[in-house]
Amino acid sequence: MRCPNCGHENPEGTLFCEECDWRIDQAVRMKLGVNSVYLAYISLALGAVAAIASFAGFGIAGVPLGAVGMFLGGYCLTAVRMSGIKGRVKTTLMVMVAVAIILSILGFIYGLTVL
Numbered sequence: 001m002r003c004p005n006c007g008h009e010n011p012e013g014t015l016f017c018e019e020c021d022w023r024i025d026q027a028v029r030m031k032l033g034v035n036s037v038y039l040a041y042i043s044l045a046l047g048a049v050a051a052i053a054s055f056a057g058f059g060i061a062g063v064p065l066g067a068v069g070m071f072l073g074g075y076c077l078t079a080v081r082m083s084g085i086k087g088r089v090k091t092t093l094m095v096m097v098a099v100a101i102i103l104s105i106l107g108f109i110y111g112l113t114v115l
């Protein structure tokens, strides 16, 4: 199987990548995959709340929520990449996270102007 960290092709059933020692067993990847779905939903919710709060004039809430949304969104992208998710699920997650990050940035920046 291909290492999700460095791309090295390992023999089937390998627990650790021969090239970079990355743990690549299926259980870990499954867990990362599930986590990345939760993270995508949470960052999307945070981004939406941050944007709404800031545009409603509550920069005091929008700025920190936007910051957390951006951080979680970035972390989620890493989790998706490491989990080895492919195809339509990956595309859906990527779109969700992209929207989440954009909303978070909007909420963060606009929130600063209404603090």
Ligand SMILES: [Zn+2]
Residues within 6 Å of the ligand: 003, 004, 005, 006, 007, 008, 017, 018, 019, 020, 021, 022
């Ligand atoms: Zn590797």
